[in-house]
Amino acid sequence: MSQHAKGPNLLQENVGVLKSRMGTFYPGSHVIFRGHDLHADLKDMDWVELYVFGITGRRFSQAQLRLMNAIWTYTSYADVRLWNNRVAALAGSARSTGPLGLAAALAISEAGIYGGGIFARSIDFFIRTKHRMDDGAELDSCILEELDMHRSIGGYGRPLVNGDERIPHLMELACSLGLDRGPYLRLAFAVEEKLLAGRLRMKMNYAALVAALGADIGLTQRESCLFVFPVFLAGMPPGFIEASDRPEGTLYPIPCTDILYEGESERAWPK
Amino acid sequence: MTDNSNPNAIRSRIWREEPEPDNAFSPRAAYCRGYDVYGEMLGHARWVDMLYLLFRNVAPTNAQADLLEALSLALANPGPRDASVHAAMCGGVCGSTAAASLMAALAVGAGQLSGGHEVFLAMEGWEKCGTDLNAWRQHFAQPAGIPGSIWPKPEHTPGFDPHGVSTTTPVKQTLACLASYSKGDYLSWLQQNLVTMEAAAGCPLALSGVAAAAFADLGFSPEQGEMLHLLLRLPGAAAHALEQRPLGYKKFPFGSIELESEPIGESA
Numbered sequence: 334m335s336q337h338a339k340g341p342n343l344l345q346e347n348v349g350v351l352k353s354r355m356g357t358f359y360p361g362s363h364v365i366f367r368g369h370d371l372h373a374d375l376k377d378m379d380w381v382e383l384y385v386f387g388i389t390g391r392r393f394s395q396a397q398l399r400l401m402n403a404i405w406t407y408t409s410y411a412d413v414r415l416w417n418n419r420v421a422a423l424a425g426s427a428r429s430t431g432p433l434g435l436a437a438a439l440a441i442s443e444a445g446i447y448g449g450g451i452f453a454r455s456i457d458f459f460i461r462t463k464h465r466m467d468d469g470a471e472l473d474s475c476i477l478e479e480l481d482m483h484r485s486i487g488g489y490g491r492p493l494v495n496g497d498e499r500i501p502h503l504m505e506l507a508c509s510l511g512l513d514r515g516p517y518l519r520l521a522f523a524v525e526e527k528l529l530a531g532r533l534r535m536k537m538n539y540a541a542l543v544a545a546l547g548a549d550i551g552l553t554q555r556e557s558c559l560f561v562f563p564v565f566l567a568g569m570p571p572g573f574i575e576a577s578d579r580p581e582g583t584l585y586p587i588p589c590t591d592i593l594y595e596g597e598s599e600r601a602w603p604k
Numbered sequence: 605m606t607d608n609s610n611p612n613a614i615r616s617r618i619w620r621e622e623p624e625p626d627n628a629f630s631p632r633a634a635y636c637r638g639y640d641v642y643g644e645m646l647g648h649a650r651w652v653d654m655l656y657l658l659f660r661n662v663a664p665t666n667a668q669a670d671l672l673e674a675l676s677l678a679l680a681n682p683g684p685r686d687a688s689v690h691a692a693m694c695g696g697v698c699g700s701t702a703a704a705s706l707m708a709a710l711a712v713g714a715g716q717l718s719g720g721h722e723v724f725l726a727m728e729g730w731e732k733c734g735t736d737l738n739a740w741r742q743h744f745a746q747p748a749g750i751p752g753s754i755w756p757k758p759e760h761t762p763g764f765d766p767h768g769v770s771t772t773t774p775v776k777q778t779l780a781c782l783a784s785y786s787k788g789d790y791l792s793w794l795q796q797n798l799v800t801m802e803a804a805a806g807c808p809l810a811l812s813g814v815a816a817a818a819f820a821d822l823g824f825s826p827e828q829g830e831m832l833h834l835l836l837r838l839p840g841a842a843a844h845a846l847e848q849r850p851l852g853y854k855k856f857p858f859g860s861i862e863l864e865s866e867p868i869g870e871s872a
Contacts, residue, residue, distance in 0.1 A: 339767075340768065340769050341767060341769060343767065344767055348659060349859060349860070350615060350859065350860060350861075350862055351859050351860070351861045351862070352861070352862045353861050353862070353863060353864065353865055354863075354864045354865065356863075357861040357863055368865065395751055410844035420720050429703070430701065432704075432705060433703050433707070436704075436707065437707065439709075440711070443754055449754055450754050452754065453752055453754045454752035454753075455752075456750075457751050457752035459750060461751060482751070483752070487752060488746050558754070586629060587612065587614065587629075588623065588628040588629055589621035589622060589628060589629065589630070589631050590621075590623060590628065591610065591613045591614060592613070592614050592616055592619060592620060592621055593610070593613040593614065593615045593616070594617075594619070594620035594635075595615055595616065595617050596616065596617035596618060596619075596620070596623075596637055596638060596661070597617075597637050597638035597661065598638055599635060599638050599640070600638040600639060601639075601644065601650060602639050602640070602644045602645050602648055602663070603663055604648060604649065604653070604663070
């Protein structure tokens with residue numbers, strides 16, 4: 334692709350032809366995935382390994398892959414009250430299809446108070462903060478600036494409760510795999526210590542831990558966000574199935590009077 | 605997380621229902637912002653009246669309804685070259701579900717190139733700069749993007765066309781039409797200052813920029829404008845997805861890939 338073309342010329346250069354370093358398939362013959370023959374070179378990869386290879390183009394150690402698998406496993410909750418899971422289950426109750434429900438539930442997981450949105454903020458904060466501290470900045474001032482910008486620190490505090498049952502389990506595994514000694518993980522706990530001592534009294538949540546562990550194994554911000562995209566997926570099908578097996582419309586039925594109306598009083602349409 | 609006395613209640617300032625006497629789960633009447641939807645609005649109100657009312661607390665004036673209706677027409681079909689409609693057609697040509705085609709159009713049409721988030725960002729500009737040209741110049745010159753956002757850093761000035769050469773005729777026609785309906789400040793100011801704004805932005809105005817000014821003139825917030833932009837572009841995506849369905853994938857562009865060499869993977 335020309336480095337200098339722009340406007341319609343840039344678009345014209347790309348009409349009909351797709352240039353890719355990532356892959357293609359030759360129907361009836363073979364498939365290239367990031368420069369490798371999928372069915373020859375990569376055929377023994379498990380799915381998570383292929384997924385992160387597709388994201389990064391890099392190979393990871395068995396210990397790192399074990400940790401990545403666990404990151405997904407430990408946050409797969411088959412509880413339909415959780416807002417993303419509930420979308421999948423409502424799809425079942427409303428007799429939609431499973432894939433539509435799951436796709437929407439995954440999209441919903443990129444939320445502002447949990448999931449993708451918090452994770453993106455958390456990893457961005459860690460990368461920026463470590464960079465600044467390497468240049469001599471104090472952690473206290475980095476935290477204050479972040480609080481000034483976002484009024485919270487992504488990955489600290491949690492909806493519903495302040496504390497996270499997933500952390501000791503993932504930390505135990507990271508420790509057993511020798512993946513608990515990275516600089517980002519140290520930073521994550523140092524931030525928690527500061528926040529617990531301060532007015533906010535917020536504990537680290539799973540997003541911060543995953544962001545720190547991911548950064549320590551070399552994932553960039555974009556790579557990390559793509560890696561965690563299916564992190565809640567395994568908890569979603571059970572709720573869809575259960576809601577599908579029950580009488581239609583019986584998940585979260587809401588009587589008319591349970592809409593607690595707080596708006597304008599009844600009035601005549603003006604036109 | 606809801607009313608303390610009723611943990612199952614949903615709070616709303618928009619909608620109220622009265623149940624039928626024989627079924628607590630079926631409404632006898634529904635009220636939108638206090639107006640009886642089926643008893644009074646139906647047959648008297650326009651679709652755009654309802655649309656406006658859902659997002660605002662008052663019924664639109666005739667001029668506001670006319671403006672929203674004209675904007676809805678301008679946005680209704682981005683056309684089959686648009687990436688969001690292309691995404692919907694990918695569902696159509698292979699027989700995906702209707703919802704999948706619309707979800708595809710929403711996901712692709714959510715972005716910062718002609719999409720919902722571009723409108724959001726452009727409307728933030730109207731909130732911040734209003735009709736102050738110097739404020740806009742400073743706004744355009746500032747680094748865009750919020751650290752830690754799920755959205756990528758904007759690659760062009762929101763509301764303007766990074767691949768454009770000059771203001772397209774439909775953009776000029778839409779701006780002129782909408783400005784003639786609007787009682788707000790922004791569309792007419794944009795029309796009067798179009799050349800200067802385009803020079804400051806470094807590229808011509810896009811339809812998303814006209815939409816952002818119109819939503820702002822109607823009093824919508826950036827969040828509301830983003831939602832409405834997503835919603836109002838769906839009709840074309842739906843129609844084109846259905847149109848492609850009987851034609852099938854064989855009559856839909858597939859393209860050819862020129863494979864470039866990938867650096868050999870390294871260990872992390």
